Amino acid sequence: MSDKEPKKSGLFQIFKDIVYGMSSHEMTRHAVRSRASMEHLFILITMGDLLGVPILPPYYSLRLLPYVTPQISTWKRRMLRERDITDTIG
């Protein structure tokens, strides 16, 4: 994010990044992770047919398909894999 702006003060920028890393980075990560989980939930309820769980009437779910095409394969992997011990740690 910082490389877009012209660097006025290198030292100040480093200080800013350190503060960000210490304080908000964890929160940001959490927000992004929650967002990703919800993305998968969203695909499940709209594209459930792909796993054999028909939920939304297919005519309109097809309209949404182009937008989620790139996520489909990771989503299927996540939904179908077996849970193991690392899940509880992560």
Add this chain to the structure above:
Amino acid sequence: MSLRDVFERHPERRYIMFGGKGGLGKTTLSATCAYWLARQGKRVLLFSVDPQASLSDIFQKDIFGKGAVPIVENLWAQEIDADKRIKEYQDEIRQKILDMYGFDRVPEEIDNYIASASAEPAMEESAIFDAVVDIIVKGDYDYYIYDLVPLGHALYYLSMAKVYDEWINKITKLRQDMGQYDQVAATLRREAHVEEDKILEELRYIKGRINTSSQILTDKKRTAFFFVLVPEEMIILDTQKAAELFARFDVPVSGYVVNRVLPQELRGANVPAFLRNRMQMQEKHLGAIRANLGSQILAYVPEMERDVSGLPMVERLARQLFESP
């Protein structure tokens, strides 16, 4: 009150539907009604939402999947070809995926999904449902006359609108929540701008389509729904049940039309016992219908000596239905 009175007193009711069990003459009555309104100088579109439509038979002209075809002055008829529409829709989706990601072909997994989704039985109904919205939003006719599918389908059609609507509300909400997380992440990273959610836009579009259609079906001001029945015991019972269900979905029932009534002039003549028995049976059931529905009966349509097909026959029936005192 007669059928004609309903149209004259309520010119704002532009969406006209005839419902009833299969084979009772819904298509015939829709066509007759459309023909008469067109003769009154109104621009009328008669369209069929039935996959096994028979408007082509009644006008003796092949109109299936050809868009709005002119029949006589001011009257157009249309039969929706659901299969063709689904195919075009699939191609549209495939093309969109190719355009969005610059693929030279659709990934196999995705393509299989598109093919299997289209094989679902609900697909055809949904496609027709969507086609009807297209027809209606164009809005360039004075009257839209639906040649409805048999009762069970009509109810399915209505309940589908409700289910769809609730679903869309739920997933729209989820999508909005996701947007908030995006916003939080962006703020924490001090990014000013969050990308507009295209999916949310699509969901709103879908919701709009569904609402347009179901609002019309339940609009007391602009919609007139007529039940068609015949004087037979089973039909009377089924119609009563259907009327209760329709009331539950808030469909504004404007009245009933009793079809296939044996003509009065047969009475007293030298009729064979078979026909006399049929007439007595009908008389009994007509009594029951009158007692039950009373002033809600708008017309008694006589049984014709031949099929109603071809314009001269439609015209004859229109005169019977609207011009006779």
